[in-house]
Amino acid sequence: MMILGIDSSAVSAGCALMDDSGRIIAEQFLNTKHTHSQTLLPMVESMMKCAGVTVDDLDAAAVTVGPGSFTGLRIGVSTVKGMCFGAGKKCIAVSSLEAIAYNFPGIDGTIVCCMDARCGQVYNAVFRSEGGVITRLCDDRAIRLEDLTKELDSISGRVILAGDGAELAHKATEQKYDLAPYPLRFQRGSGVCFAAQGKEQIDPAALMPSYLRLPQAERERLAREGKPVNE
Numbered sequence: 001m002m003i004l005g006i007d008s009s010a011v012s013a014g015c016a017l018m019d020d021s022g023r024i025i026a027e028q029f030l031n032t033k034h035t036h037s038q039t040l041l042p043m044v045e046s047m048m049k050c051a052g053v054t055v056d057d058l059d060a061a062a063v064t065v066g067p068g069s070f071t072g073l074r075i076g077v078s079t080v081k082g083m084c085f086g087a088g089k090k091c092i093a094v095s096s097l098e099a100i101a102y103n104f105p106g107i108d109g110t111i112v113c114c115m116d117a118r119c120g121q122v123y124n125a126v127f128r129s130e131g132g133v134i135t136r137l138c139d140d141r142a143i144r145l146e147d148l149t150k151e152l153d154s155i156s157g158r159v160i161l162a163g164d165g166a167e168l169a170h171k172a173t174e175q176k177y178d179l180a181p182y183p184l185r186f187q188r189g190s191g192v193c194f195a196a197q198g199k200e201q202i203d204p205a206a207l208m209p210s211y212l213r214l215p216q217a218e219r220e221r222l223a224r225e226g227k228p229v230n231e
Helices: 036-051 070-087 096-101 145-152 166-172 189-196 216-224
Strands: 003-007 013-018 024-030 060-066 090-095 109-118 121-130 133-136 141-144 159-162
Touching (some): 003 070, 003 189, 024 189, 060 070, 060 189, 090 189, 109 145, 141 145, 145 166
Parallel strands (some): 060 090, 109 159
Antiparallel strands (some): 003 013, 121 133
């Protein structure tokens, strides 16, 4: 089926089109200081125009719903919801971390996906890539770097660190593990498309961001009020 994949969960943003055979027929990627509200929709529209594909041609649109930047996630989700509402199309929710893992389907090893969550933490999930198959080993989570380092000590074989928090993890682990090449560290539209295959298609109204933790301002407010803050 024809899938549009979109990511705006971090500083970078990307989009791609996958055709009925599972082949990526178009892709664009940006890693600039421009805001996603300025660039995401024009980038998607430009790519689709160049590919000769309209929204009516799509079977579904997939988007990363989290974890990641609160603003970026809202922009990506609202963009996909708007497109799908108007055209009567279904949506597919994809983990931002899982999208990173799909940059490595041809490399056997353990893929440790990390996104900078600030405050000494990373958003993290661990995947196994073997024989072209990506298998999830743990749920998405926010974890302290020192705790992640202890967990990685128990993993045998090749370990690859990816994501915009990969350098943080690389430093915390004293450079024990492979740092993914720079172009492969970030979510890409193609990874969103691959991760979306076989996932549930939902109505646009049901598509929601998954933040994993409260925004910084909300956590600070709860701390001032002496209320528990779930990290």
